[in-house]
């Protein structure tokens with residue numbers, strides 16, 4: 001049966017398990033959506049901004065492991081994809097972007113909407129090709145898929161409007177796409193050297209990243225053998241249940257006291273599947289063993305003593321029988337004691353009956369955590385809301401938490417919620433957003449209404465770009481409301497106008513009933529939570545430069561709060 005170029009694209013994508021394409025159509029993409037109209041397996045998800053499409057496609061991959069696909073038409077439509085695609089690249093998601101292009105007859109003439117997309121997308125893509133002839137079909141599509149999955153990374157196929165509807169003659173040459181996966185185990189000598197270093201340590205600590213996904217049991221076995229606390233990066237937060245005694249918290253600026261000290265006080269560090277970027281939070285002068293499947297990550301952030309190329313799970317299985325460490329458990333106990341104190345402090349901050357005239361964002365985050373399903377998916381925006389999520393959402397090991405954790409883009413949480421919910425219509429999806437972040441993607445709340453996806457959006461409404469305000473204050477800039485204050489619409493009314501459920505929360509006692517109503521509702525929902533804008537973020541370690549930036553009164557506030565935590 002003769003197919004056109006777009007039908008051939010769909011045939012290859014179906015073979016890779018793709019079930020939906022997120023995008024905004026127009027011009028060169030019209031033949032593609034026309035082909036999808038008649039396709040029973042692939043669905044077109046019409047969004048209201050192409051950036052949403054790219055964020056959603058990345059989340060779809062992160063949750064399902066299946067290629068995410070997004071589409072934007074000629075020129076501006078394609079350009080709108082870019083930030084979301086960078087997010088995919090930096091979060092390690094396999095995403096294919098299909099973009100339009102002007103017809104060949106106009107190429108190079110500065111035609112209406114013409115943009116040199118090959119050049120624009122060069123940096124973000126691992127594969128970036130245009131379909132110039134039907135003779136390239138379907139091999140070019142197959143390569144775009146194969147390259148995306150192999151990275152994982154971002155690829156782009158450009159579809160000029162004259163080529164898109166043409167009939168393909170050699171479609172029978174189509175071949176499968178393969179999901180390349182093999183478990184890589186470092187060589188025995190490498191493993192033995194790693195064991196030797198770790199066995200010497202009295203106070204070893206493990207730093208775990210998202211590369212530990214699927215290696216929970218092995219991670220625990222090695223932690224137990226070494227008597228080592230496990231600190232995690234934000235991207236690895238959902239690998240293990242929060243209350244596991246070895247799982248002591250996050251390090252970094254938004255980390256915890258126990259997480260910070262576990263790394264700072266150790267005499268050997270075992271880094272597992274993490275590219276945690278903040279060099280100042282790595283220990284100095286102690287041996288570091290690093291395991292990563294990306295060889296380029298070895299030694300990238302810290303002075304690594306021994307780097308092993310491998311997947312975390314089989315590497316730990318091979319390492320375990322060689323471990324007979326010297327640690328007597330005192331380091332682990334000391335960190336566990338710190339963690340207990342920290343958790344108690346956090347519990348107090350997040351208590352729903354906290355005696356505060358303001359609604360505390362911590363209390364909102366903790367209440368969301370308590371109310372969530374065991375297999376809930378949290379999507380997290382960037383800003384102070386990231387901190388509330390990191391510290392007060394106590395993941396159970398069966399839940400997922402995704403966000404723009406490496407790219408750090410505002411506005412990612414709502415689109416990621418759409419991508420996650422579209423992949424799992426029955427799983428509870430909760431987006432935790434700042435009012436600034438939500439404002440950047442709120443036009444696509446109506447997409448959840450349209451497709452009957454019961455996403456739950458919690459807006460931590462503090463009327464300001466809180467994190468930046470804090471950042472400016474911490475670095476000694478004068479407050480400048482013009483830049484950081486926000487004038488917001490009524491988000492709950494906005495939800496209703498879109499056809500969703502909207503609830504406003506101003507008082508602590510309103511939080512639980514609001515969550516009950518939202519999570520039980522089959523409609524997408526926005527909880528507009530008016531939280532205290534003056535809640536203090538407390539880094540576990542306050543660098544002197546930051547401390548000097550604070551006014552004396554702020555410094556006192558922090559000191560009162562952190563007590564013995566200053567270096």
Ligand SMILES: Cc1ncc(C[n+]2csc(CCOP(=O)(O)OP(=O)(O)O)c2C)c(N)n1
Pocket residue numbers: 381382383384385386408409410411433434435436437438460462464465466467468
């Ligand atoms: C697209 C984008 N623009 C700007 C920034 C810089 N930035 C980081 S956090 C932040 C403020 C976030 O404010 P809000 O969403 O209200 O959350 P809050 O910090 O108040 O919880 C900004 C502007 C960014 N990370 N991404």
